[in-house]
Amino acid sequence: MRSTDLLTLGEVVHRSGFTPSALRFYEREGLLTASRTSGGQRRYARHVLRRLAFIRAARNIGLSLEEVREALRRLPDERTPTRADWTAISRDWRIRLDEQIEALERLRDGLDSCIGCGCLSLQHCHMSNPDDRVAAFGPGAVALPAALRRGPDHS
Amino acid sequence: MRSTDLLTLGEVVHRSGFTPSALRFYEREGLLTASRTSGGQRRYARHVLRRLAFIRAARNIGLSLEEVREALRRLPDERTPTRADWTAISRDWRIRLDEQIEALERLRDGLDSCIGCGCLSLQHCHMSNPDDRVAAFGPGAVALPAALRRGPDHS
DNA sequence: GAGCTAGCTCTACCTGACTTCAGGTTCAGA
């Protein structure tokens, strides 16, 4: 079925699980590259599959596309990630995940201390007091998924 | 300073930590109500503070405004949440948080099993295989924060 | 009754990550 080792858009769609529009979008955004046929259709080298795997994993961890782009900059297009690349990056991700888990656990503990109290006081309640927001959500915690990042909206 | 027990927009802003635009937005969206002066300015009953505390807590847990609206529908506008209301709802939230934490832990465990392997295989890797997505992310897990919900994008 | 702050509405805009659409083109197999 293949006369070359290049993949069509459809094949990449099939094998990666991304939609055509997502693949085109990622290319526009510089996360992916593809060569073209004389007629202008995309042809993908096999290593894009690995790149896409990387992208999906990163998105699952909660990285933005911008952050994925940054991580991919370290992995030149011409080669697939080495074991060392992946080890370094996945250690970073592990740290992020731990932070996210901790943040949720703090939230849960706060909630536990609230169940049954019916307080929901703006002054004192762990769950709603705008000045008692979860400690980790400082400027350093930028990478948390949006849902974990929320603080008071003013200022 | 108060001739009545109604609060101005500014007072609610001050005491809740929400911005004026957020309060107006919530009103448009039906999460809040306010009466008006003859001149058209908003005047809030005191219990909106509690409602807002509830909203902030819910948002911290990761609920969408739509879900908050749903939860608030059970708390008629005229009364503040009873202890029973709050107990029931916070138990739900506790379950959600546990699910989110578990999902992240599964992700972390998958990552651990990956560190150093350099695999990232679309066929086998825990972190990227679209057919091996985290089990909890079924149709029932709709409420997870977006970053935890991602599966393959097709279909 | 002047002055000023706080408030009003309405419309437009923002980010992120894509999707959708219209209208046309290419490619592979028979």
Place this chain on the structure above:
DNA sequence: TCTGAACCTGAAGTCAGGTAGAGCTAGCTC
């Protein structure tokens, strides 16, 4: 050579959860 599926582009749309600004008004204080 023909045909149908796959593919192309660029612009616009979507969604959530708001924010920003323009131009005008209310209401409190002196």
